[in-house]
Amino acid sequence: MRMTRRSLSLAIAAVSVGAGGLVVAGQPSLAQPLGETAVAAPAAADPALAAARADKQRAAATAPDGPQTAQEKKFGQVDDYATKAGGLGVYLDSTTGKYVVRMPRNAMASKAARSVRIAGAETVVQPSRTTQAELTAIRSTLESRQWTAGAKKYSYGFHYDAQGDVMSVTTNAPAAVMKPLLAKYPSLVQAKYGDVGRASRRSDPAPHRGGASITNGTGVCTSGFTITSTARYMVTAGHCFTINQRVYSTGGGQLWGTVRNRPRFPYYDFEAVGGGSYGSVIYVGNATGRTILVSGASDPAVGAAYCRSGQTTFERCSQVVTSLHAQFCDESGCTVELIAYRGPASSGGDSGAPLYQYVNGTVQIRGMHIAHADDTMYAERWTTIRSVFKANIAIR
Template sequence: MGVRLRRNLLTSLAVAAVAMAVGTTLAQAEGKPDGNGRSATQRAVPADQASGRSALAVSAEVSRASASIQKRIADHVRDNGTRYTFGAYADAVSGKVVVETDAPAEVVSSLVGPHRGMVEVRRQAVTDNFSRRDDVPAYWGGAGITDTPGLPHCSAGYTVQNSSGARFMVTAGHCFGNGTNAFTELGGRYFGTAFGNGLPSQDMVLLGGESYGSFIYVGGVNSSTGHHVASAGNPVVGFTNYCHSGRTTGEHCGHTVNSVNGIVCTSSGCKSPVMVWTGGVLTQGGDSGSPVYALSVSGTDKHIRGHNIAASGNTRYAELWSRVQARFGVSIVT
């Protein structure tokens, strides 16, 4: 997903804006100094108003073209998912409709339609102002999470919900003990509080208390792109193109599941049965808790199979989705 709306962040910004507006109104009523020796009622007129220039406006024709193209883009993303990113607007300076996108020419042509002569296409991706290691609510799987902001620790897995609809994030149990607060790796935002830890026999824990979305991060370690989670189930032994997505190594595919009946015993205890996988770019420290998944045919939807918990040489171990589902009585959020 290239463009991602974050309700909590937008709500915070809106509240801040209201607070600023209220503060300004009160200051004007009370005649308080503004810090420059002037009373609020004597403040200078903003430069954009003092210039005497009329606001620029696009022609009605360009405005209609922009509205038409924006609707086409929204319909395309709704029907085809977020494989490509888009930004479109009527530019009052150039007098054209600007379309910024990384979509191929044939897709752009279908979206621009009969308005081609009024459009300036800019070939560039549109990204969100957040990233895998600096996530914001609603939180996604594959994000960097920690018990000490600024220090790498573990990765978020995927979002689940209970029968009441309450949402939680799954991660590895050895990452957070019960009652421990998790934060985003960068930014130090509260990510949730751990509970229901399954150790020593089940390496899983839930994080709750925040907003969690139905996406997991894809791409590199600083990616701001997420793909939709479509389902969850156990892996098929012998399949050779499973993927993982974590804060240390990013997203990689080409993994083969060798067994779903393995056992792994570490300092945190013995876990069984677990998924055993090999092949491809392997997980590293900090990828614990990261999701293991299968791709849809299109590659844009992800099908959860479990989450990473342990490593040995060229072998990796992961908890199975069915064990998470059974322990917590949850379903996958899609």
Template sequence: MKILKRSALSTVTALFASITAVNGLPVTAHAAPSEESVSESEAAREMFSAMRRDLNVGEEQLRRRLAFEAIAPAMEKDLRAQLGESFGGSWLNEEGTQLIVAVTDEASAARVRRAGAEPRLVKYSKAQLDRAMADLDRNAASAPSSVHSWYVDVATNSVVVQAESGTSLMASRAQAFASLSSGAKDGMVRVEASTQAPRPAYDLRGGEVYLIGDGANGSYGVCSVGFSVQGGFVTAGHCGSAGAPTKSGNGTAQGTFRASTFPTNDWAWVATNSSWTPRPWVYNYSNANVLVSGSTEAGIGASICRSGQTTQWRCGTLQATNVTVNYSNGPVYGLARTNACANPGDSGGSVLSGNQAQGVTSGIAGGCESASPQTFYQPVNPILRAYGLTLITSGGGSGATKGLVSRMNGKCIDVPNGNFADGVQVRMWGCNGSNAQLFTWSGERLTIGGKCLDVSGASTANGTRIQLANCNGNRAQDFVLSAAGDLVSYLANKCVDIEGFNANDDAKLSIYTCTGTSNQKWDFK
């Protein structure tokens, strides 16, 4: 069997000792997926299947959720900037199809309605909640072991302290800790019962990937790869200390922990050797790779999937951000919490929302056997900033130049005759690798020949043509490539569409209500 030396998969083993792995890819229970053998659409189908299972939703409802989740972060960013001190936080509704924004006054609520979101009047601003949270963080050393975590819960407009409440002494200690926040006297801080103490989700098990250490006494640490970066991958800090060697599942030398922090933060990165090529992939344990397109942070309520070597591919929703977890080793700040379950051995593994990298698995409270699991993850963007790392993405990262290919007919979006003039309408044409087909993707803008891809006249109507225009910062030039392959106009919340399913050269493009059909599906290549 061909050995594929790739460290890009976010998780790197399978089912205990009955399955071995080669360079991060299972080779006994599953055939190793290659870049050529597994299409993005196949990976998307497997991802949808897992999300339907874990979120308990139908396919159409899931497609609506993913389409809205693709534009929600930009909506939230705009409203946060507009509302200033009156902003109270935001989250998605249970269906994931509406952004709810908390505000402290009616004038701000009217602004939220005009933006197409649902306002919720609250007593405290997000800034006030964050200050109350910061008070608890400053007093983290005073937290008793019965206090498990604390975080801002924007949906209830409060700061929540999770703690055991089995005895009156435990309850009084939790209340005493909560009282250290300046918000306690105003009723801003509340104590919530917690039955499971968080713990780092790693395990010590001989012979499984990825392995940490030198194998002394026949044992290795076992964790899961997070996300590929230039030169290696990121993972959880508690998995290994700086200088620790790593190996793949079959014992092949893989790399070395270049840097690691735990507690306070739970992040690390491993520099891999020259035999490994980082790829923008996360393995979904159904013989397919999910492509990673960027690292836009999801909002509370958004769908979350995570991959790890013990429990494989599990999905849920984002429940809280900026959570402080009081591990037995010491507090870790700035984590996020999801109900996408995990178990020991999953630590360090990748956490995604759609095709956007979110973080690496840190710890669990309850695990997959629990009726209400909690999984904590370390957000990925702070890791990248801390170590100056560049995430490997399917577009090659910011500044990458690629063609945009239709899944319907394999043709490329093309600028007619290479005429990069303002107002020129783009079309479909056979892919030829010319400059008229090579777009630079910034994560939200598509530029070519010094111009931006643009929705004509900033219209939101079905059938509005796609053109080139001078880059001007207008939202008509912002697009999102969703996990399902939809190229969505942020302004219109509609998909770039090949008109009339025309498979011929010179077919025109416009925006149209997203339907999930092949004439609206795109890949970077």
């Protein structure tokens, strides 16, 4: 069973867009692999995956704005413009400090100007060498994991890199497995090779905190943060434990609670642990950790830096968000509309760790870590968790 990470005999992280259903996970249907010498047409879309993508996109678009930094507000305005104009993606130019919108090569001239003014500031617009249709075709091929025989044996992480204007794929597959895909899309797919996986805090007393080490007696994960709905719950990664399973503090063995809600995994990779006492603080710092109050929650901004606090690697900051439309797939299926970010690496046991921003001596939640693909990591967005559980962040 997947515990410290979502194990990946086959994993994909991708550009996507998707929530719903508090039920135990099911397995998506997968067709058989095709020949090795050519890229096969993608299999028919998984309707549950399509529904998850649409629901998560709707949740992000309709969620009320939580507390945001000035950069997050700016990104939100640029991202809204890009979405309405049909842009492929947004990135932050570190040299100029300006956001850049990538428009498809077939964009109308009126939408392909070199710059636009958004919220009183100039935003650069750059043409892409590709189109949304081409990116969707690449994404669908990777999601199906059937472009060549043996592709399902390996792990893949990918998202559209707006700055490089390529679909960036990280995999542990041999070069021969990637060869047909690279041959079909020589200028649009960039392959990298590395590790891919789902990814004293150890004796946490009640009321329990986020960032603590938790276990079912065999595998270990990290608690995320407390939410309030019909009661108070602690969230963690959905691949960590099964519905109705008891969860304990790793070090002291205290009963933490029971998994009460587990949205349909793998389409959603988070779950709610209930039945215990849960505080509105998380652990930050080193192995022993200190606690800090949670004061709010919102989605992050591309180009902004955040911190992650896991039971294995502890607090690691300078985590820079590269996409809000990433996808991760393994032998169980796909998790969509994720945060992709880069920074100090995560490790096994960090799954469930909170991703957050320091604000005025408190922290504000932005997401929850679930996986990595070499130097890129993935997290569920706050708005997805909020929407599925119909919950608020606990701040007192």
